[in-house]
Amino acid sequence: xxxxxxxxxxxxxxxxxxxxxxxxxxxxxxxxxxxxxxxxxxxxxxxxxxxxxxxxxxxxxxxxxxxxxxxxxxxxxxxxxxxxxxxxxxxxxxxxxxxxxxxxxxxxxxxxxxxxxxxxxxxxxxxxxxxxxxxxxxxxxxxxxxxxxxxxxxxxxxxxxxxxxxxxxxxxxxxxxxxxxxxxxxxxxxxxxxxxxxxxxxxxxxxxxxxxxxx
Amino acid sequence: xxxxxxxxxxxxxxxxxxxxxxxxxxxxxxxxxxxxxxxxxxxxxxxxxxxxxxxxxxxxxxxxxxxxxxxxxxxxxxxxxxxxxxxxxxxxxxxxxxxxxxxxxxxxxxxxxxxxxxxxxxxxxxxxxxxxxxxxxxxxxxxxxxxxxxxxxxxxxxxxxxxxxxxxxxxxxxxxxxxxxxxxxxxxxxxxxxxxxxxxxxxxxxxxxxxxxxx
Numbered sequence: 225x226x227x228x229x230x231x232x233x234x235x236x237x238x239x240x241x242x243x244x245x246x247x248x249x250x251x252x253x254x255x256x257x258x259x260x261x262x263x264x265x266x267x268x269x270x271x272x273x274x275x276x277x278x279x280x281x282x283x284x285x286x287x288x289x290x291x292x293x294x295x296x297x298x299x300x301x302x303x304x305x306x307x308x309x310x311x312x313x314x315x316x317x318x319x320x321x322x323x324x325x326x327x328x329x330x331x332x333x334x335x336x337x338x339x340x341x342x343x344x345x346x347x348x349x350x351x352x353x354x355x356x357x358x359x360x361x362x363x364x365x366x367x368x369x370x371x372x373x374x375x376x377x378x379x380x381x382x383x384x385x386x387x388x389x390x391x392x393x394x395x396x397x398x399x400x401x402x403x404x405x406x407x408x409x410x411x412x413x414x415x416x417x418x419x420x421x422x423x424x425x426x427x428x429x430x431x432x433x434x435x436x437x438x439x
Numbered sequence: 440x441x442x443x444x445x446x447x448x449x450x451x452x453x454x455x456x457x458x459x460x461x462x463x464x465x466x467x468x469x470x471x472x473x474x475x476x477x478x479x480x481x482x483x484x485x486x487x488x489x490x491x492x493x494x495x496x497x498x499x500x501x502x503x504x505x506x507x508x509x510x511x512x513x514x515x516x517x518x519x520x521x522x523x524x525x526x527x528x529x530x531x532x533x534x535x536x537x538x539x540x541x542x543x544x545x546x547x548x549x550x551x552x553x554x555x556x557x558x559x560x561x562x563x564x565x566x567x568x569x570x571x572x573x574x575x576x577x578x579x580x581x582x583x584x585x586x587x588x589x590x591x592x593x594x595x596x597x598x599x600x601x602x603x604x605x606x607x608x609x610x611x612x613x614x615x616x617x618x619x620x621x622x623x624x625x626x627x628x629x630x631x632x633x634x635x636x637x638x639x640x641x642x643x644x645x646x647x648x649x650x651x652x653x654x
Contacts, residue, residue, distance in 0.1 A: 232481075232639075233448075239638035247619065264619065303641045310637070318540070321533035325633055333637060371644055372637070396640040404462065404479070412643040414636050418540055421631050422525070422548060422587070423454035424447075425611040426518045428627040429586055
């Protein structure tokens with residue numbers, strides 16, 4: 225049997241669908257068409273149907289998608305129906321902001337431990353978590369079954385932190401430091417970079433709808 | 440003459456190319472092939488060649504891309520060779536982190552004003568910027584020629600802030616609040632959402648390389 229790997233682009237769109245579906249549910253919308261989703265999210269409806277069809281047959285012709293059912297299915301595909309513990313290294317402003325931010329999540333993904341190398345930060349409180357020294361990181365990651373690591377340290381320290389996370393056994397890393405991390409291929413890394421968002425916005429400032437000749 | 444709109448996906452990849460090219464330049468690499476770029480960035484080399492070809496004929500067969508020249512060209516395409524002033528509303532932890540973060544940028548894109556609605560924050564200092572009250576926002580945006588607005592306020596306040604930005608005349612908004620903003624079509628909005636990154640990582644935790652039958 226031939227098989228097909230699902231691209232990262234598809235996987236990255238699922239949380240976007242999920243976020244919008246949750247908003248629809250809060251407004252007590254029961255069903256939604258791929259046309260409506262597409263219009264709202266600035267995506268081609270055919271693309272949305274294709275993305276979702278990788279995972280199952282969720283929509284009904286002429287009716288669309290049942291909002292609650294699709295939320296439940298996407299949460300399952302993304303494994304948000306499991307408890308996923310997250311650890312964060314770097315108790316600076318961004319680390320604080322991320323801890324605050326994820327408190328709002330109703331999901332089972334939670335930052336359960338925060339680490340920092342700086343003496344002055346160790347023992348301080350972030351959302352009821354005591355900042356731990358780096359020397360405790362590997363033990364804590366293993367004891368608390370932390371599966372995702374978040375890196376919010378300066379660029380120069382990020383590679384070292386990533387290596388510690390890998391040694392501790394995390395399966396995935398979300399990296400906010402502006403460097404490309406070198407990790408073994410079994411560890412998944414996503415880079416979160418504000419400059420990517422800002423810089424791509426700049427493109428639209430004076431050339432929105434810029435057109436080039438078809439070759 | 441037929442024309443073609445360049446997709447947001449292409450535009451969003453340009454800063455990723457740029458970041459990697461700058462890293463190569465720092466390591467004194469002079470030329471790079473689309474194969475090398477593709478391997479590093481986990482993208483198909485043909486995709487990279489196609490993306491760049493929208494904007495010009497930058498590569499040479501058998502040699503690849505001149506790193507310095509391509510940096511200069513991408514900076515020009517993204518308009519990073521212009522001065523672009525940015526305003527931020529929401530002087531919380533995330534707002535602080537973003538101001539600190541962009542200080543490191545060598546580019547002409549700069550946060551030049553910070554606003555907050557909370558009495559206790561007004562007048563405090565963030566990276567040598569005094570936090571201003573919301574009542575000054577429209578005047579300051581116009582006087583300082585602020586073209587991009589960043590929103591780091593709680594979800595419930597984000598739509599109001601977006602409307603103020605629009606009234607003041609910004610052309611683009613980077614929204615960190617977990618809501619979908621309603622703005623006129625001439626204003627470009629990108630949503631930055633940590634949960635999108637985190638949730639899409641979760642997908643890879645136990646099913647990395649998940650395979651489904653080709654239909």
